[in-house]
Amino acid sequence: MIQTDMVVDAKGLACPMPIVKTRKAMKELASGNVMEVQATDKGSTADLKAWATSAGHQYLGTTEQDGTLTHYVRKSNSDEIQDKTYPYVVSNEELETLLTNRAEIVLLDVREEAEYAFGHIPGAKSVPLGDLDADLSMDKDSLIYVICRSGSRSDLAAQKLTNAGFVNVINVVPGMSGWNGVLEKSM
């Protein structure tokens, strides 16, 4: 099960209700959070994808089980446009080289669980930004690379980790939005 912040039940409803319900619920959702929409309408996948893109939200993916489609959408987050302030950064390409050379690094993916589930770098560890405080069990000296979608959440995470006493923290910019390497799914 993928952890989400809100569940919208649109099972059994026909077009246009899944979209109408999603839009209504989306207003209640905090930006940056993830919503799952359960629907049985076969057209809802294409509808939701198009709707989310047009509304500026991030469509993550859809799973199907026993005829029920579960769509995952992350509400657009205007905070992500903010300036990145953490000074130590590497590019996606540099990270890829490190991974190919099997360097001794910890790769932290600080995106939401659903974003991670629909595509992450093999070997990356999922620790959503919100859960970072609870999960600081790594060795303080380990070489930590932090990645998110655009480099903003990982920027915050890198600052958090540095403040918590980690000494080798590096932000990957831009992150998954520009990642062309291998992807792995976990569902």
Next chain:
Amino acid sequence: MSETKKTTIVLFSGEYDKAMAAYIIANGAAAYDHEVTIFHTFWGLNALRKEELVSVKKGLLEKLFGKMMPRGADKMGISKMNFAGFGPKMIKHVIQKHNAMTLPQLIDLAQEQDIKLVACTMTMDLLGLQQEELIEDIEYAGVAAYLADAQDGNVNLFI
């Protein structure tokens, strides 16, 4: 997000299925955060009629028109396979079977989503329909008001 987009639909037809298509698109567009206007003219006005008989003063011709046209969305016929009223019964049955929404429900949803429902006053005069006979919370306007919405619309449909 950029500025609000607009969808305008002219509902000219008075058939259940055509009105249903118009209202489904309208409700979908509202979910896209469009500003939506449905301009009801000619037979499309019948979708806005109240189901109950409203007694208003009318001439003979207007009375006849009023009697011959469907009173409200639920009474409309369908454009194909109407079979003297049996067609609409069938279509309502399949709507229920597939959990889709009926036309009156779609109209309620449209009002809930703040879709602007406009009745064309010129055709209301022609068909002898009066404001008292139409549902509440709708607007009354003519072609200029419609064009004002449509000229900067992103989606314009004539159904």
